[in-house]
Amino acid sequence: MIRYNLKCARAHEFETWFRSSAAYDEQRRAGQVGCAVCGSTEVEKAVMAPALKGERPEPGLTTPASPAEAVLSEMRRKVEASSDYVGGEFAAEARRIHGGEGDKRAIWGEASLADARALKDDGIPVAPIPWMRRTDG
Numbered sequence: 001m002i003r004y005n006l007k008c009a010r011a012h013e014f015e016t017w018f019r020s021s022a023a024y025d026e027q028r029r030a031g032q033v034g035c036a037v038c039g040s041t042e043v044e045k046a047v048m049a050p051a052l053k054g055e056r057p058e059p060g061l062t063t064p065a066s067p068a069e070a071v072l073s074e075m076r077r078k079v080e081a082s083s084d085y086v087g088g089e090f091a092a093e094a095r096r097i098h099g100g101e102g103d104k105r106a107i108w109g110e111a112s113l114a115d116a117r118a119l120k121d122d123g124i125p126v127a128p129i130p131w132m133r134r135t136d137g
Helices: 021-029 067-082 090-098 113-121
Strands: 002-008 013-018 043-045 084-087 107-109
Touching (some): 002 021, 013 021, 090 113
Antiparallel strands (some): 002 013, 002 043
16 A cells, blocks of 8 residues: 645645555556545656654554544545445446436435536536545445
C-alpha cells in the first residue's frame, strides 16, 4: 500500500491510499481518483515529505484520517443503505427509470464520463460520488 497527498484543480488537498503507484496511475487515467472535497477528477500528486519510521502512526485502513474522510464515510453509509447498487449498468438503468420503464428508486453505480454527460444533457439528474465500489463484500 502507498499513501499519496493529492491536490485537485481547485487546490483542495487530501490524502488517500492505493495498492501501488501503478494502481494510482491507472485509476487517475480512468478518472476514478476524485477530490475528497469537491469530487473533481482533475487531481495531481501534491508535494510530500517522506515519513520517518515512528514519526506518525499510520491510521487503520478503516479509520477516517481526517474530518473530510469521516463525512465521506458517513455519506457512503447513507447512500449504500438507501439506494440500489447497479454497477456498470448505471447509465442504462438511470435511463429506464427516467423513462418510466423501471421501478422509481435511488441508484448508484459506475458510468463513463461520456455516459454521465449524456445523461445530464438528456435532463436525467446524476451526480458523481467520490469513491469506488468496495470489493471486500
